[in-house]
Amino acid sequence: MRPISYSRASAVIDAVATVAADPTSDFLAGGTTEVDLLRQNVLLPRRLVDINDLPLTQIEERPDGGLYIGALARMSDVAEAAAVRERFPMVAQALVMGASPQLRHMASMGGNMMQRVRCGYFRDGMSPCNKRDPGSGCGALDGFNRGHAVLGVSDHCIATHPSDVAVPLMALDARVHTEGPHGRRVYPIDDFFLLPGETPHMEHPLEHGELVVGIEVPGLPAARSSTYLKVRDRESYEFALTSVAAAVTLADGIIGDVRLALGGVATKPWRARRAEELLRGAPARRETFQRAAREELASSRTTLLNAFKVELAQRTMVRVLETLTTGTESPS
Known part of the structure; x- marks a missing residue:
């Protein structure tokens, strides 16, 4: 067993400061992906900062007909929200199809944006994988790759992005809001997800300690x-x-x-x-x-x-x- 320290944050600024100060630390939200990867020794943080007490669960309607969804809003709550079902049915449908009811009750919207790939070579902790161990190679290229990507691939990675709800959010030109060591940033969703290229271990442009706090969905009739x-x-x-x-x-x-x-x-x-x-x-x-x-x-x-x-x-x-x-x- 590897010892892992655990703490709970009650304010965004404290959570960001704690994780930013320790390169071996990470945020913990619903844990529906992260806990699995911890058990498989794919992720190896020495400290977890639980952010579930942060006030980031809102689903706010905007004047333009859009929405602002807090990063800790649970997938099930977002899927059932009247404003989501009426204005953005493809978002509600993707959330329902994206996980079992038990997972939807725990998984957060921000965590869904940050979830890691489901490639077996990444998750077994032993096979060559440039996402897990940069420079080690990609076991999927010549391995069992029936479920892998055909668009946006490189010689270093062909893992498929796993999120369902990120697909309609991409179609809607959503924007991802973060808080980090250098303040608030807003990313167009197409810039938030990076192609693997030669650096497949870099999946997002976030710096260490930068926390997703919300998702802005523009109004679109x-x-x-x-x-x-x-x-x-x-x-x-x-x-x-x-x-x-x-x-x-x-x-x-x-x-x-x-x-x-x-x-x-x-x-x-x-x-x-x-x-x-x-x-x-x-x-x-x-x-x-x-x-x-x-x-x-x-x-x-x-x-x-x-x-x-x-x-x-x-x-x-x-x-x-x-x-x-x-x-x-x-x-x-």
Whole structure:
């Protein structure tokens, strides 16, 4: 057994100061991921600072129709909030599909943003893994990689980002608020998640001791008719093989605004910007959707085991877009 010291913080400034002062320390929120990694000797902190007493559980409505969600708001509370279900159904759907009820009652929104990858080579504590042990190699490249990423990969890492709710938040241009040793910072969500490149151990731009305190979701009328579709090996709690979050406005059969993000296929929540570009101003037809999906996945880098994800992701994108544009006009 490795000794670990434990303390509880009652103020954000104290939690930040305590962790920032000790490079071997870390924050502890719901613990639904971190405790597992501690048991597996993947994470090796010498001190844990429990932040569950911090006043960061709010779900606040903003004048623009958006929301500010505290980092310690539990996934279940956010999924059940009327403002979330009515204004951002794809967020509520992703939260429900993202974990079992027991986990949703414990897991926090901030912790979900910071959760580590589910790659078995990272989690076994022994295989070569550039995320866990920089420079050691990547066991997944030539190993069992059926569930791994096909977008945003590098020669150093192909691990898939695991979060469900981060996918609709990416589509919505959410912003992540932090408090750290140098004060408050706000990150556009696309900048909050880093591609692996040559430094896969760096998953976020945060400095040590910087704490996620909230998530800002801008108001977006189209999000009221949004949806999240997750394809997985089994209907019960399971990680995505592919997923799509989408919001679309439609007028006279022509697509106006469109927001698309993919999960389960990339090393970070993947904003489908190429597909969005092709869809805006185009007729809402299957051929349009198929072309946009093909173009978005054109840069995929696959292995023999995960090549099926390319077509699966394309089909999922088409299905979501057809669901959103068939029979109803989206709010403008």
